[in-house]
Amino acid sequence: EAQVTQNPRYLITVTGKKLTVTCSQNMNHEYMSWYRQDPGLGLRQIYYSMNVEVTDKGDVPEGYKVSRKEKRNFPLILESPSPNQTSLYFCASSPGTGVFGAFFGQGTRLTVV
Amino acid sequence: GDSVTQMEGPVTLSEEAFLTINCTYTATGYPSLFWYVQYPGEGLQLLLKATKADDKGSNKGFEATYRKETTSFHLEKGSVQVSDSAVYFCALSDRTGGFKTIFGAGTRLFVKA
Numbered sequence: 001e002a003q004v005t006q007n008p009r010y011l012i013t014v015t016g017k018k019l020t021v022t023c024s025q026n027m028n029h030e031y032m033s034w035y036r037q038d039p040g041l042g043l044r045q046i047y048y049s050m051n052v053e054v055t056d057k058g059d060v061p062e063g064y065k066v067s068r069k070e071k072r073n074f075p076l077i078l079e080s081p082s083p084n085q086t087s088l089y090f091c092a093s094s095p096g097t098g099v100f101g102a103f104f105g106q107g108t109r110l111t112v113v
Numbered sequence: 114g115d116s117v118t119q120m121e122g123p124v125t126l127s128e129e130a131f132l133t134i135n136c137t138y139t140a141t142g143y144p145s146l147f148w149y150v151q152y153p154g155e156g157l158q159l160l161l162k163a164t165k166a167d168d169k170g171s172n173k174g175f176e177a178t179y180r181k182e183t184t185s186f187h188l189e190k191g192s193v194q195v196s197d198s199a200v201y202f203c204a205l206s207d208r209t210g211g212f213k214t215i216f217g218a219g220t221r222l223f224v225k226a
Contacts, residue, residue, distance in 0.1 A: 004156075033214065042117075042202060043157075043216040058213055090156055101147050102214070104156035 002027050006091050006105035013081055013112055021076045021108050023091030031094045032074040033058070033102065034066065036087040043090065049074055081112040115140045119203050119217035126193055127225050134188040134220045136177075136203035144207035146170075146179055146186040151200045151219070160188075160201070198224045 004025045013019055025032065033048040035058075045058030049068040063085055065077040074093075078085060088109050092102040120135040138144065145164045149157040161170030166181035175190045186203060203217040 035216075040218055042218040043204075045213055045215075048213070059215075092157075101149075101159035101162050102157075104149075104158070106156050 002103065004091055004093050004103050004105040006089075006108050008108060009106060010109050011111070013110070015082055015112055016080050019078050019081060019110075021078075021089060021091075021110070023074045023076065023105060024072050025074075025091075025093040025103070026072065027093060027095070027103065028071065029093035029095050029103075030071070031096060031100075031102075032068065033092045034064070034074070034076045035090045035092065036060065036085075037090060037107075038087050046076070046089075078110075081110075083112045086110060086112050115144070115205060115207050115213070115215045117203050117205055117215050117217040119201075119220050121218075121220070122200075123221040123223055125223045125225065128195055129192045130224075132188070132190040132193045132197070132222070134201055134203075134222070136186045136188065136217060138184050138186065138203075138205050138215075140184075140205055140207045142207045144205040146177070147204045147206070148175070148177055148186070148188050149202040149204060149216075151202065153199075157202060193222070193224045195224045195226050198222055 034046040035043040044060045047066040049055045091105040094100045094102040147162045148160040150160045151157045161172040163170040163179035169178045177188045200219045200221045202219045206214045
């Protein structure tokens, strides 16, 4: 089954404790992206990657890091989480950019206290 | 920069009513346009898309036409069902904008039996 898998689904952590949210896709897609969803703001793009070792900032990259060492994986790293990073996070992948639309993961609800 | 504006919700309709959710955009280039749907507790699913002016995207009874002259991509359905209750997001992807994807804030739809 074609899917984008995020882990964990729920996470509560404390300020400053480094964490990683994993994302994996089994569709051999080139393009992957991370978003955060906040009430009234829709989805905002954090980072995206057009292929292995190619990443670029979205609209809200501050406080986040990503890496793309393999085509299927695109982890999101919060080196020093803060309460304003409490949000619902989605990973997405697509076969290319622009015209294809994206497949989304189930989401990771992160709470930073 | 690029942006997407959707009508605010929630929108509450009775079953079999006609649905319109307005979406307008601003973009520097020639974007592709998308509608996504998010059911409770789930990630976003691509509903339909259009990649050039005057294209009509359609799926599951929903339709939207890419109107370049009015920079709009309104979502319509002739007869909604209770199962259509969800949050709907309009989005654009513009190569000129560096392959970023911009989402609207989302419109929540409630359909009553």
